[in-house]
Structures are given as C-alpha cells and as structure tokens.
Amino acid sequence: MARRAKRFVALARVSSREQEREGFSLDVQVDALRQYVERNNGEIVRLFRIAETASKKDERKSFKELLSFAKANAHRLDGLLFYKVDRAARNLFDYVELERLESEHGLQFISVSQPTENSPAGRMQRRILANMASFYTEQQSVDVREGLSRRVQSGLFVNRPPFGYRNIRKDGRGLVEVHPENAAKVRRIFELYAFHGHTLDSLARALLAEGLSYRPTSPRFPRSKLFILLTDRSYIGEVKHKGQWLPGSHEPLVDRATWDRVQRLMQQGVYRSHEMTFASELIECGHCGSPITGELKTKQTKFGERQYVYYRCCHYHRGEHPRIRLTGGDLDAQMLALFNRLRVEDDEFRQTCSDELRKVANWDQDRSIARVKLLEQEIATVREHQKRLLNLRLMNEIEADTFATKAQELRDQEAELKIQIDIADRSRHEIIDVAVKAFELSQDLPNKWVAADYAAKRRILEILCLNWRLDGVSLVPEWRKPFDLMAEGLLQKESRDGGI
Numbered sequence: 001m002a003r004r005a006k007r008f009v010a011l012a013r014v015s016s017r018e019q020e021r022e023g024f025s026l027d028v029q030v031d032a033l034r035q036y037v038e039r040n041n042g043e044i045v046r047l048f049r050i051a052e053t054a055s056k057k058d059e060r061k062s063f064k065e066l067l068s069f070a071k072a073n074a075h076r077l078d079g080l081l082f083y084k085v086d087r088a089a090r091n092l093f094d095y096v097e098l099e100r101l102e103s104e105h106g107l108q109f110i111s112v113s114q115p116t117e118n119s120p121a122g123r124m125q126r127r128i129l130a131n132m133a134s135f136y137t138e139q140q141s142v143d144v145r146e147g148l149s150r151r152v153q154s155g156l157f158v159n160r161p162p163f164g165y166r167n168i169r170k171d172g173r174g175l176v177e178v179h180p181e182n183a184a185k186v187r188r189i190f191e192l193y194a195f196h197g198h199t200l201d202s203l204a205r206a207l208l209a210e211g212l213s214y215r216p217t218s219p220r221f222p223r224s225k226l227f228i229l230l231t232d233r234s235y236i237g238e239v240k241h242k243g244q245w246l247p248g249s250h251e252p253l254v255d256r257a258t259w260d261r262v263q264r265l266m267q268q269g270v271y272r273s274h275e276m277t278f279a280s281e282l283i284e285c286g287h288c289g290s291p292i293t294g295e296l297k298t299k300q301t302k303f304g305e306r307q308y309v310y311y312r313c314c315h316y317h318r319g320e321h322p323r324i325r326l327t328g329g330d331l332d333a334q335m336l337a338l339f340n341r342l343r344v345e346d347d348e349f350r351q352t353c354s355d356e357l358r359k360v361a362n363w364d365q366d367r368s369i370a371r372v373k374l375l376e377q378e379i380a381t382v383r384e385h386q387k388r389l390l391n392l393r394l395m396n397e398i399e400a401d402t403f404a405t406k407a408q409e410l411r412d413q414e415a416e417l418k419i420q421i422d423i424a425d426r427s428r429h430e431i432i433d434v435a436v437k438a439f440e441l442s443q444d445l446p447n448k449w450v451a452a453d454y455a456a457k458r459r460i461l462e463i464l465c466l467n468w469r470l471d472g473v474s475l476v477p478e479w480r481k482p483f484d485l486m487a488e489g490l491l492q493k494e495s496r497d498g499g500i
Contacts, residue, residue: 006042008110009070010081011088013050013059026051029083036081036112044081045073059090067097074105085111085126086133095130099123152241155249162234163225164253176250183253185212189221189229190254194261197280197458200226230262236415244404247411256415257422277457278311278331285313286471287322294328313470324473332449334475339445342483375421382414 012029026049037044048066050059070080080101082088088111089095101107108118114129116122151158157176161167164186166179185207192198192206200223213219229235236259237252238245254262276294283292293314298307312325389410393403449460461468467478 006037006040006078007045007076008037008042008079008081009046009048009066009073009077009107010044011048011050011066012083013087029087032083032112033081036110042078045077063094067101070101070107071105074101074107077107079108079110082109082111084113085129086136089130089133090137092130092134095127095134149241152239152246155239155247157234157239157248157250158241161250162232163229164235165250178251178253186229186235186253188212189226190235190258190262193230193265194258227266230266235259238408242401244401245408246404257419260416260419276309276311277328277461280458282458282461283311283468283470283475285315286469286476288313288315290315292470311470322472324470326470326473330473331475335449336446338475338477339449342445372421375417379414379417379421382410382417386410386414 010030010033012026012033014026014029030047030049033044033047036042046069048062050062070077080088080098085095088098088109098109102109109126111126116125156174157165161176164179164183165176166182168175168177188210189203189207193203196206198206203226204221204223207213208220212221214221214225233240233245234248234250235252235254236256237248237250239248239250240246276296278292279294281291284290285292290313292311294309294311296307296309309328310325311328311331313321315321316323316325386407389398389403389406392398393400398406445460445464449457463480464483465477465479469476469478
C-alpha cells in the first residue's frame with residue numbers, strides 16, 4: 001500500500017529592504033519550499049505569500065488566515081513550512097502562536113534553510129532565532145524613526161513630496177526639488193482662488209479650460225485634491241512631522257500674502273460665485289447685514305430660453321425681511337451713476353484736484369512711516385519670544401510637541417508682521433503716484449466699466465470702495481481714499497481758494 005503524501009501549509013514572506021540586503025525574493029523562497037516537499041514525498045496544499053508591497057494591515061490579515069486555516073485543517077496536515085525562522089514571524093507574539101499550533105495541534109514547525117530537531121534543544125534554538133529576528137525588527141524601527149527625525153531636522157519631507165515637488169538623488173542623499181510643470185500649476189491654483197473669486201468647483205473647471213491637467217489619465221483636478229492643495233503648508237516652505245509643521249529647506253511655491261488670503265477665503269464658508277459681479281460677499285444687506293447673493297433664473301420667451309441674474313439678500317425668505325431683488329442691469333445703472341459723481345470736467349480744476357490729492361497722500365505717507373516703526377517693534381518682541389522658547393526646549397522644560405506648536409505660532413506671527421511691513425513700505429513709496437493714478441482712473445470709469453469683464457469689474461470695485469451696502473433698492477458705497485473726498489463733493493470748483 002502506497003504511503004500517503006505529506007501535506008504542508010507554507011508561508012513565504014519578504015520586504016524590499018531584506019530582498020535588497022540578503023538577495024532572496026519570494027520566488028527564491030517558494031522554490032526552496034517546493035524542493036523540500038519533493039524531497040520528502042509531500043505537497044503544499046496552501047501557500048501564503050506576503051510581498052514587499054503589502055501593508056501592515058494586509059500582512060496581519062494573511063498571517064491570521066494562515067493560523068485559521070492551519071487550525072481548521074490540522075487533522076489532515078503534517079506541518080508548517082517556512083524558508084527561515086525570521087520569515088515565519090516578525091515578533092515573539094506571532095512566534096508563540098506558531099508554537100501553539102505545534103504543541104496543541106501537532107503541526108510541526110519546519111524551517112527548510114535552518115533545520116532544527118523537534119526536541120527541547122531544537123525548540124530552544126528556534127526561539128533564539130526568533131528573538132534575534134524580533135530584536136532586528138524592533139531595532140530597524142528605531143533606526144527608521146531616527147532617520148526620519150534627522151530628515152525633518154534637515155528640513156526635508158519624510159514621505160513622498162506633495163504635488164509640485166519631486167524627489168531626486170544627489171551625492172547618495174534623497175533630496176527634493178521643484179517640479180517645473182506641476183509647480184506652475186500649484187501657483188496658478190493659488191492665484192485663481194485668491195484673486196479671481198472661484199469656488200472649488202469653478203476652480204476645477206477653470207483649470208481644465210486653461211489646459212492645466214491633474215494627471216494624463218485624470219485631466220480634471222478633483223475637488224478634494226484642490227482642497228488639500230490649498231490648505232497644505234508645504235507650499236509656504238514647511239514640512240509636516242507627527243502632526244506638527246516645522247521649517248523646511250525646500251523652495252516655497254506660494255508667497256505668504258497669497259497663502260493667508262486663501263486661508264481666510266477657505267474659512268469663510270460662504271458661496272462665492274465666480275460669474276456674478278455683485279455676489280461673492282461684495283455687498284451686504286442694509287436690513288440685516290447678511291451678504292447679497294446672486295441667483296440665475298431661466299425664463300421661457302417667444303425667442304426661446306433666456307437667463308437673468310437677480311441679486312438679493314441670502315436671508316431674503318426669512319420672516320419680515322423685505323422682498324427686494326435687483327437685476328444685474330439695475331446695479332450696473334447705479335454703478336455708472338456713482339462713477340459720474342467722481343468726474344471733473346474742467347481741465348484746470350483737475351490739476352487742482354491732483355495737487356490736493358498729493359497733500360492728502362503726504363499725510364498718509366507719514367502715517368505709514370509711523371506704522372512701520374510700530375510693526376518693527378512687534379517683530380523684535382516676537383523674535384525675543386522665539387529665543388526664550390528655544391532656551392526652554394534646550395533645557396527640557398517643555399515637551400517637543402508644545403515647542404513645535406508654539407514655534408509655529410510665532411513663525412506665523414512674524415510672517416504676518418513682515419507682510420504688513422512690506423505693504424506699508426510699498427504704500428509709503430507709491431502712495432503719491434497711486435493717488436494721482438486713482439484720480440485719472442476715476443475720470444474714465446464709465447467707459448472702462450461698460451467694456452470690462454467680470455474680473456476687471458471686481459478689481460475696479462475693490463479699488464474704489466472698502467464696502468458696499470444695499471439699502472432698500474439703493475446701492476451705498478463706503479469709498480476708499482481719495483475717492484471719498486471726490487464723491488462727497490469735498491473737491492468742488494468753488495473750494496479752490498480754501499483747498500480741500
């Protein structure tokens with residue numbers, strides 16, 4: 001009577017690091033396992049393979065499946081096959097589970113390249129090998145964490161860099177550089193969202209219309225990806241580690257002023273139409289202070305469908321709120337009437353207006369100088385706080401996480417103060433020319449408005465006014481300087497002798 005062929009369950013496991021270091025792959029292990037069963041008149045009834053690409057979750061799942069299968073079929077199996085002891089288990093807990101299969105279910109533990117006897121001495125030898133494997137795995141984890149920490153301290157990303165950057169090898173080190181094509185896309189995304197009144201959905205459409213694709217296989221940027229991009233501090237030169245943002249060594253793709261503007265817009269959470277000139281929180285309701293929004297209505301006419309844009313308070317339907325709606329044409333007409341208030345027909349008087357505006361600008365310039373000095377004092381205070389914080393960390397008087405959080409707050413404060421100084425300096429050097437150019441602009445506004453597109457109209461409105469309010473059906477502006485002087489009639493021809 002022929003002897004029954006022995007039946008085995010086998011496990012082959014490898015990681016990319018081990019494969020590179022020791023020169024064996026899954027195929028090498030599988031070949032060795034099959035050669036063993038052939039020599040011993042057997043067969044592998046179930047082979048479990050754990051590749052280098054497996055996640056920890058998938059690896060644990062495969063190991064648990066092996067244990068369940070072995071327990072359920074122990075009565076018809078002759079043993080568990082492994083290439084080496086350290087291929088069988090990553091830690092001592094897993095190895096104990098395999099020994100329980102041997103002691104409780106009679107499934108012999110067999111290492112084909114490290115054979116041991118099924119005796120107390122043999123089991124002790126296997127346990128020593130399992131301990132060594134466990135030590136190596138734990139030590140490798142420590143080494144990896146230390147390596148990642150060193151990368152962060154050098155200002156480098158610990159994982160794959162975000163969209164707009166790419167990994168490179170230089171002198172044996174893994175570094176990061178700007179991806180020329182994708183970096184341009186990131187800059188354009190921030191520019192469109194910050195200054196062109198887009199929502200995430202309209203931003204995706206605008207990028208597609210400009211031919212800026214996300215990937216060759218997925219041309220349109222997903223809405224979720226745009227949100228991630230617009231909130232990723234990597235683009236202002238920081239790296240994330242253990243939930244904290246730290247200074248990076250890579251080149252920022254976005255300036256701090258644009259970044260801060262985008263974050264403020266992202267936090268507002270109010271719908272901002274990119275096609276409706278008078279929406280996007282431009283105007284507030286004089287009755288309740290809520291934003292005026294736009295709605296697109298389609299009507300059937302004898303000539304077919306026509307679309308109309310109406311503007312109303314976003315709380316239009318609440319309680320006793322006035323039911324006032326204005327068309328885009330109504331508001332355009334009011335805008336043109338307001339622009340006409342700024343016009344000065346007399347050439348000689350225009351020169352007088354320019355001279356008086358220069359005087360106002362000089363007063364603003366002095367105020368800007370005083371503001372710069374105050375901001376510089378605040379920066380000095382922030383830098384002193386940064387030094388104290390660093391000393392506390394060096395003396396181990398605060399935890400690393402607390403240090404990282406506070407350091408980030410101080411960096412943000414310093415960056416914001418620098419932006420304000422830059423704005424004030426720029427204003428100080430350009431304010432006189434701006435005042436004169438603003439006056440010249442005001443004299444041709446009606447013509448510019450009629451020919452302007454959405455983006456140009458929004459820019460004109462931002463230049464002219466701080467705020468707009470809709471009182472009933474009347475549009476009421478809060479003019480910026482120097483337009484407030486002109487609109488309120490303070491620059492009158494009769495005031496030449498007395499000035500403004």
